[in-house]
Amino acid sequence: MTLLKDLLNLGRIWRAAGYSAAGFRVALKNEAAFRQELALLVMLAPLGLWLGRDGVERSLLVGSLMLVLLVELLNSAIEVVVNRIGQDRHELSGQAKDLGSAAVFVALFLVVVVWALVLADRYF
Known part of the structure; x- marks a missing residue:
């Protein structure tokens, strides 16, 4: 209940x-990176919807782009919390920010892999 x-x-x-x-x-x-990635989504999502042959391909193409925004929001949240703690340089603060940045990189790489695999299957 x-x-x-x-x-x-x-x-x-x-x-x-x-x-x-x-x-x-x-x-x-x-967040400039968020604005850039949102612009990427706005430009590529319609293309992904058009290029995808079915719901699975469309969801992979558009979903991978949306995942980048999700990871960027989490990365930004980490950065804000680290900055809230203090502006002094600290090894762990740097590591936290670097790990968040690496997560965004992996999400962007996933976009490249997904789009390449879906489009290669369609055109080759």
């Missing part, structure tokens, strides 16, 4: 949507 009550708690859902919207506004305002 508690699960059903939680699912129907529209006030909590509305507040959560507001927090999410605030997060998107912060990312758009403060």
